[in-house]
Amino acid sequence: MSVELNLSADPVELTVALVNTPSVSGEEAELADAVQRALVEQAPHLEVVRSGNTVLARTNLGLPARVVLAGHLDTVPLNDNLPLRRTGSGEDELLHGCGTVDMKGGDAVFLHLAATLTAPRHDLTFVFYDCEEIEATRNGLGRIERDLPDWLAGDLAIVGEPSNGVVEAGCQGTMRIELRTTGVRAHPARAWMGVNAIHAAGEALRRLESYEPRRVEIDGCHYREGLQAVRIAGGVAGNVVPDECVVTINHRFAPDRSVADAEAHLREVFDGFDVTVVDFAGGALPGLGAPAARELVAAAGGEPVAKLGWTDVARFAALGVPAVNYGPGDPLLAHKQNEYAPAAQIRRCADVLRRFLTG
């Protein structure tokens, strides 16, 4: 039996239907089919396109500005947390289950707006994509960027990741380096004939421990950087002075620094050490100066906050599209077995975006 999604009814009920259609990364076909069918049938004012398990829809009204609303359809693996459970009622109702927070609440808000905003004040593009929760090479948004780039063009992008219904602006960059110390093997009974590479890593750990991460304010958003060893490995055998030790270090940097800036900074911090960049992803400036972004902040009320983790917001920023995270649910509950979203927050997000997009 195929899933029926009612897009124009309560977005909370729509969230329930989306969550109860499991869609672990790579297995989004059933949900993408239902989303595509619902958009074609219930949003005839939209151009709808399918690419793999990504569903795209847009208005073509010739308006001066375009807002992109993007949400991934996939979830992390189930953890004995489906079907969805509801507790409380009215303003206190909570939706529990895999995907309630990350991010079917946001998807429901966007799908509801897609069907009901027939006369928006900006042109709208909706992107419901696959494979966000796994390796970056399979990310559906990355595939659209390569295959259908005009579908990501716009003046503001809203990524519906959980943000507690607060505008989270930009995101921090991330860089992973390997710091390698070398030495000379010897027998521990004649240690003076060798050089211990693990001992040599001590100075790097000391610099990590005493490192004072920057705090940066941009467009009123407060970013907090980080520099953390995430792995250390060294040793040959129980009776050998080791000749190599590798420390893997993750740096999270505020979006006023480019990837090149971040690398230069790390090379300065670890001056004297052999440093190799393993991977990186640039941050995204909050971009709250863009007119559409200002309108959204005004509609949402309250103060925008800095996004500390890396999200697909950075893909839009790299394309020159100001981008924010805005969606229901507490991001700290994402990927947790007990994730839950407040029903009232889902409705509030839909109301805020409707106000913003109808003006």
Add this chain to the structure above:
Amino acid sequence: MSVELNLSADPVELTVALVNTPSVSGEEAELADAVQRALVEQAPHLEVVRSGNTVLARTNLGLPARVVLAGHLDTVPLNDNLPLRRTGSGEDELLHGCGTVDMKGGDAVFLHLAATLTAPRHDLTFVFYDCEEIEATRNGLGRIERDLPDWLAGDLAIVGEPSNGVVEAGCQGTMRIELRTTGVRAHPARAWMGVNAIHAAGEALRRLESYEPRRVEIDGCHYREGLQAVRIAGGVAGNVVPDECVVTINHRFAPDRSVADAEAHLREVFDGFDVTVVDFAGGALPGLGAPAARELVAAAGGEPVAKLGWTDVARFAALGVPAVNYGPGDPLLAHKQNEYAPAAQIRRCADVLRRFLTG
């Protein structure tokens, strides 16, 4: 065809025959058979006993003192270094191949003496044992200690491990500890919510790096201690602040310290850290004050030196038998593919021991 060993001829030729009978740990049967047969046939003045792949032989002359001469028959695994090759000639001849240094040169010296010293001035016990190069639980000398303890009794033990033909006295002890730091996991983008266990290990590495090992003189032998990290491991995943890091540390300590002393010292050095003792072996005091030991040092000439590595000398010391290492070959070449022993050193060791044992 079974191996024939000529015990009374040149110990260099005997070394060649022993080396060309491969006897990797656990596979000593053929060589033990040949040793047993040769002793029975060519040393009728000795009581000969077989235990597993260990061959024991002794005089029972009722003399006031007894000297034990012990050598292991096994080698580390072959490394494309058999059959034995000979280079040079006369005083400069070298024997190359697996076991030339560790320790068939020493075995040949002892076997030669077993057959030719028919009227020694001390009673003699010879122990040719198996499985020295592998885990301690399989060590043949340990088995004899449990099953035939009177065969290890004596007033001096000489272990024929390579010592460059110099008396190496006593040996250092060894202790391995695990030092564990703990923390609290967090996402690196919100690192201040966690505690990094790898960073916490930095202070332990700093103490290791600045540690000044003791140098100790006992009975004229100079011991040089050591404290070395031999392994470090920590890390959960590339995007997790790690909550555990383990440093494995090997301490080599001079024989004036007991195992308990060594542990107390390590707990003091790493005060504030979680320390677990993983394994240990006590050292052995040089014991050069014993009359037979003084005679041996006089016969060998030169200054005795401290043994830095751990050898089976410590087993004898633990039994209350003063024990030294004395054998041909450079210990630094042991376990190397290119190990080689000078033929002249093999003959010189036989001459020294003959002088010592005939007085």
